[in-house]
Amino acid sequence: MSDDVLLSYYGDDFTGSTDVMEALSSGGLPTVLYTGIPDSDQAARFSSCRAVGIAGISRSQPPDWMDRNLPETFGWLKALNARYCHYKTCSTFDSSPTRGSIGRALEIGLQTFGQKRAAMIVGAPQLRRYTCFGQLFAAYRDKVYRIDRHPVMSVHPATPMREADLLMHLARQTDLATACLDPERLGKLLAGRAGATEFPGSDGSEVRCVLIDVYDAASQRATGSILELNHDYLGPFVIGSSGIEYALLESWRESGLVRALEKPVPLEKLERIAVVSGSCSPTTERQIDAALADGFAGIPVDYQALVSGQGVAAVCEAALAAAAAALEAGKSPLLHTARGPESLAAPAGRAVDAIYSEDAAGRALGRILNTLIERYALQRVIVAGGDTSSHALSEMNVFALTLRHPIPETPGSPVCNAYRHDGRVLELALKGGQIGGDDYFIRLRDGALPSG
Secondary structure (H helix, E strand, C coil): CCCCCCEEEEECCHHHHHHHHHHHHHCCCCEEEECCCCCHHHHHHCCCCCEEEEECCHHHCCHHHHHHHHHHHHHHHHHCCCCEEEEECCCCCCCCCCCCCHHHHHHHHHHHHCCCCEEEECCEHHHCEEEECCEEEEEECCEEEEHHHCCCHHHCCCCCCCCCEHHHHHHCCCCCEEEEECHHHHHHHHHCCCCHHHCCCCCCCCEEEEEECCCCHHHHHHHHHHHHHCHHHHCCEEEECCHHHHHHHHHHHHHCCCCCCCCCCCCCCCCCCEEEECCCCHHHHHHHHHHHHCCCEEEECCHHHHHHCCCHHHHHHHHHHHHHHHHHCCCCEEEECCCCHHHHCCCCCCCCCCCCCCHHHHHHHHHHHHHHHHHHCCCEEEEECHHHHHHHHCCCCEEEEEEEECCCCCCCCCEEEEEECCCCEEEEEEECCCCCCCCHHHHHHHCCCCCC
């Protein structure tokens, strides 16, 4: 890798990982995102990149999985000797003690890097995520909600957010002591030129994680300065959303460490693309509805069969045949396991085999999509759903991603260049369930993205 790597990171799911890549690359820091620890040839191919990420799946995994997998990955990232190493969480912070535990990831990170404490930043105004006095707020459509009253995240099917105080939420996942650098303390800290003597834990107390509130552009700029000025005191390991990258980029621009990139080459309008969706978000439901009204071929896929293993082969074969027929007719297939949260109820009497899980649904969609890519030489494909993307991509023969085209009005869902083991490079978008306007799929088919 480059001798001047500024930042390395691990994303707890694939859509979040591309969110970071988009922020960094768009902000002037060339970034490569690997789907696993690369071999020497793969690393050499992207040796000029100044930021390096690994896309992971820890958001959907239990703590014992993290114990087995994160130390090796963190160790590889540490060896890059970047100025910062970021454990990237979702900006909605949805997690639990048994699934995607941010607290356990924090413990492993501190141990791997030998740090006493780490900074945590979750607020990202660019994504309409805000923290104030430790409380998280997130937008949904035209309104901002406290996260425990958010219409989607408060009832998330896997990790519902029922607590807006992030440190209280984190306390259910770790016994490590935490503190918040809230607006009042932030002002005092800045008045003291952001010196470490004013920082939580500088009095000798056992504060192991400091949440820094970010609620507007000014607090984001201040956070970048605080991270840089207190780097030796805090250490390289940081945790939180892509708000970390947005804050650091502000500081790096001022110091001249990053430069503006050229505008991306516009996307070509295509007659047909392929989409797979495992998202049950109302946002994705509207996007599916809009796409079907605009000529996409909707193909329902039995989610319960995929997660139970009961009839999964027949379901996948039928879905693949329907998608192939759509492509041969010049249409874009849109395979979906849900159309909104109410569509996932299990049929009466259907048991779920313990050896299968919801991960199987993402992998099955990935295998279907990979077959379509290979048979029809597809140039552009989309995967919708955070956890779905993480598992689908593992079946798609992809080892690395770079930014192809950002989507400025809905950051966090860029079009990527996907580098495959067979030598092909295709355009791939990984979209979180809540990300994007109603016409997201349509615009990506038609190449209707601003050039900058």
